[in-house]
Amino acid sequence: MGETSLRKRGADGRSVQSNEPKSTNLQKEVGLVSGICIIVGTIIGSGIFISPKSVLSNTQAVGPCLIIWAVCGVLATLGALCYAELGTMITKSGGEYPYLMEAYGPIPAYLFSWTSLIVLKPTSFAIICLTFSEYVCTPFYAGCKPPEIVVKCLAAAAILLITIVNSLSVRLGSYVQNIFTAAKLVIVAIIIISGFVLLAQGNTKNFENSFEGADVSVGAISLAFYNGLWAYDGWNQLNYITEELRNPYRNLPLAIVIGIPLVTVCYILMNVSYFTVMTATELLQSQAVAVTFGDRVLYPASWVVPLFVAFSTIGAANGSCFTAGRLIFVAGREGHMLKVLSYISVRRLTPAPAIIFHAIIAIFYIIPGDINSLVNYFSFAAWLFYGMTILALVVMRFTRKELKRPIKVPVVVPILVTLISVFLVLAPIISSPAWEYLYCFLFILSGLIFYLLFVYYKFGWAQKISKPVTMYLQMLMEVVPPEEDPE
Template sequence: NGNSNNQPKSLRNLGLLSGICLIVGTMIGSGIFISPKAVLEGTGAVGPCLCVWAACGVLATLGALCYAELGTMITKSGGAYPYLMEGYGPVLAYLYSWMTVFVLKPSAFAILSLSCAEYASTPFYPECTPPVIISKCLAAAFILLIVLVNCLSVKLASYVQNFFTAAKLLIIFIIVVSGIVMLAQGNTQNFKNSFEGAATSFGAIGLAFYNGMWAFDGWNQLNFITEELKDPYRDLPLAIMFGIPLVSVCYVLVNVAYFSVLTPTELLQSPAVAVTYGDRVLYPVSWLVPLFVVFSTFGAANGSCFTAGRLIHVAAREGHMVKILSYISSKYYSPAPALIFNGILAIFYIIPADINTLINYFSFAQWFFYCLTSLSLIIMRFTRKELKRPLKVSFIPVTVPIIIPVVVVIVSCYLVLAPIIDKPEFEYLYCTVFIVGGMIFYYPFVHRKFSWTRRVMSE
């Protein structure tokens, strides 16, 4: 194994197709199949619900274009971490890695694995809900399998991602085509007067966007593996410009298909919308839906693990995590210690009864860092003019639209504040205290580098 100062470089063996599959495969998890009702609850009607899904796709694309310029300007893996490091210095970069490494990445990995386990075990318990212990043990097994695959081969992990992305696009295609058939047969009653009863409050629309963007989460995943792309200057922006609009169109069309069969009330009452839809439209092959939900969640969990390992590795390489987490396998060229660490944390997150609440409260902090990252792009346009910029955040080949990162910054601020204003709760304060509390470890172990830590912390 190498170390932070003398380590083998990760092989650049991921091409454009793998990049698109990573974006699509990570963004499309279980949410669009299980319960897209949160957006409908926030908007109150079918018309604005579809508008919010489309607007979320536009926002995700704009944010990803900002990340595309940052990724081609600073060609380091780790997502927002290296951009925050260049834009603001080590403290904010450390706090981002602290929050993401210890909460967001492993808990998201755990949630996806639990969703996969629940759907995989359901056929064996046709008359009842699978026992919790069975679901949790199966989820732990999925986590161990995914970590093993990612440790043994970057290419194998990429092939797994490509396969499961193709599988989830297939079931989306089936749902969309069947929805078009239902519409052609005259099932359009849910689209008549579709804006009646729409919610108009600041908080309600904000929460609808908030939940919609949660389903789009993953639009920045390719920036976590920039160092492993064959040609990041070409593949990063192209994968973003193909992948995110593809997901956006899929999400809107799938929701249209749902509303061709289910009334808004039925959709809100359904525990798993795609399964309810399949039972009504795809019988006798409705079993395909839960099967492909398993494929979808497994692929999303694999993508989450793949990118989490790169963030942990880069943070450790910069001295913000324990030194051993910066090692790369000299045989498999994978950040094995970082992947294993993420897997261990994910297994711990499986133990609590419900961690979805935790994720929801920490998401507002994630948007805070999205805001800072987009703002860093604006700042570095003026402070780091010497950096090479192979891509501009614009389709016009000149240094213009600062308007794009400005829009992303404004909307990010809105998404941070909207849920807190609409429903202020102490949990947001607890999350903030946890994030800022990371400074307790930063000051002695990273900034001061106490002598007894120098053997385990990188210089």
């Protein structure tokens, strides 16, 4: 046993190609540029090509629509800055999970991981890959809708490819993210520059009387925010890989301050560009806003739009996989998921079991015909946990004064974001109540059953089942526990 341990440590602790020792832990491979690309690449996915229609349908006018996009960007930036304080105060990967653990204890942290790992993360991953698949398939089925089986098989193939890339190497996953972020910025630049040209040519008619007929009721504004923030989802993703970020005290806040405002400016300018060629009515009637824009402006080169939208979505899927794997890794390390999910590949030094687990669940979510409605109802749960996490920042100002805070935001910022989170959680339920919200809440609470059975009481029969499974998977995947938990 001792000999096996030493051999494992040797294979795991040193790289064959390097004389420098590497511990069996996640390596600090993500720099500032890669950090910005993860933020930009994860946020800019399919949202900006879908949400403009939803935001406009709620506000009913161009002026409030553009204001909503700007305010959503400000809210995402403020939220991310609160996360920057949390991320530099508690330098563990896993995003909200370690912060909820430190502030409230294991039960809220477990419920967050339960909801995120089983529903929020994999369904988001699946929908992004389905969107990618539809854009890729559409040119091959001109004049008709692509067969569902083809779309789903291609989406499953995309999930498998992204999983393999992220399981092989952290650096390779970062490189893929950088490449696709560059590609998606190309289509963003094409749309924005085309819009500027059209504005310079005097296409400003659709901006006249831009507040006429606007719906500014609380329900309409809240739903518009909901759809706008869906496009900004991913603003917190860098906190999922804090342990792999080089010089996090500098690079985490810097990546946030550069990345999210860059996305905000791009989103506002893209919406302005859309309105230079489409009236509000035409935009609402469009099946795919960016494609309609390309058909009207780029003429013979309009095929560029669906191609680069596909690049955009696959880049967002890669960023989602990269960060979700770290959440599962941390939950496994804390004993809230199977222990093997916290193991690290001996050869690759990646959280391969966690990434593969995430992919398997995502593939299951591809099977149903339409899961968009499911994700919409579970989105309010995401803001419930965002609000709890940012409130944790205020709580720990009093309960954990001894923790070092290299970055410290004014206390009014987390209080403001928490209040907005409460509004975002309650407003959709009040404005359009549905049983699905109750089902979602009950599903979150059902995590308590698993917590009591497998985490709190740790029944012997569960341990007897999990130990041989863990041992078999460890040998099959060549993975070992991390040498030590990060400080």
